[in-house]
Amino acid sequence: MVASMECVRCGGTVAPDGVCWDCGAMQQAFRAHMEITAGDGAAGVSDRGSRKAVNADALALATSGAWTVGVVCDGVSMSPRPERAAQVAAEAGVAVLVARLREGVVPEVALDEAAVRAGRAVSALAMSRDAAPACTFVAGVAGPEGVWSAWAGDSRAYWLPDDGPGMALTEDDTGEHDALTAWLGADAGPVTARVRSYRPLVPGRLLLCTDGLWRYLPDAARLRAALGRGRPDARSDARTLVGHALDSGGQDNVTAAVIRVVPSPPAT
Numbered sequence: 051m052v053a054s055m056e057c058v059r060c061g062g063t064v065a066p067d068g069v070c071w072d073c074g075a076m077q078q079a080f081r082a083h084m085e086i087t088a089g090d091g092a093a094g095v096s097d098r099g100s101r102k103a104v105n106a107d108a109l110a111l112a113t114s115g116a117w118t119v120g121v122v123c124d125g126v127s128m129s130p131r132p133e134r135a136a137q138v139a140a141e142a143g144v145a146v147l148v149a150r151l152r153e154g155v156v157p158e159v160a161l162d163e164a165a166v167r168a169g170r171a172v173s174a175l176a177m178s179r180d181a182a183p184a185c186t187f188v189a190g191v192a193g194p195e196g197v198w199s200a201w202a203g204d205s206r207a208y209w210l211p212d213d214g215p216g217m218a219l220t221e222d223d224t225g226e227h228d229a230l231t232a233w234l235g236a237d238a239g240p241v242t243a244r245v246r247s248y249r250p251l252v253p254g255r256l257l258l259c260t261d262g263l264w265r266y267l268p269d270a271a272r273l274r275a276a277l278g279r280g281r282p283d284a285r286s287d288a289r290t291l292v293g294h295a296l297d298s299g300g301q302d303n304v305t306a307a308v309i310r311v312v313p314s315p316p317a318t
Contacts, residue, residue: 184235216270
């Protein structure tokens with residue numbers, strides 16, 4: 051991340067989305083590489099990659115009692131200010147998840163509300179329907195009772211157990227030529243994120259990621275193999291996965307958020 055908020059072109063003030071207030075220049079190093087943690091069992095890494103001038107991915111993580119939540123978003127490159135759309139959606143989504151879970155709302159409802167609120171936040175950035183920032187959205191909730199995911203677009207969630215085969219928890223919202231059929235933004239219409247739950251029997255990881263990662267590791271088996279058999283650690287796991295994508299070419303922004311999950315023992 052950038053330590054100074056001084057524009058590299060004119061010396062002016064840089065706004066929170068990395069654009070200079072004075073000359074309008076995007077700071078290429080802004081959010082070029084980020085690492086965040088939440089508690090002892092959740093971490094995320096996001097990198098600009100080797101080919102993109104701006105990191106239009108965003109992620110947010112938080113804890114709420116026994117719950118750990120995360121949101122990962124990927125700005126739609128053909129839309130204006132996609133990096134801002136992704137950042138706003140991730141922050142809004144996590145804020146809703148934390149608040150609603152703290153109030154005792156079930157994860158399915160909290161995830162649905164988080165997607166709707168994130169969509170509204172992104173829509174509010176639009177100057178018009180023809181100038182509407184947009185992003186994909188994937189959110190996860192993890193606790194002793196299981197894991198839940200919600201999504202709109204082609205950012206994905208995976209369950210990766212410490213032992214045994216994993217699985218994808220999302221299905222891409224794409225059509226012909228992999229064109230998006232769902233996203234967040236003023237030109238996307240009402241948000242209808244899909245929600246899926248899973249109750250694991252063994253410890254493992256809930257992974258949220260953008261296509262900058264899964265295009266190199268497209269299924270749970272390859273993701274699991276890339277992590278190896280070392281001691282599970284959320285930050286190391288996120289770094290390993292992002293590092294694999296960068297070593298493989300890093301053609302796109304790449305983001306991975308990992309949440310460690312230890313299920314509660316079954317009732318006797």
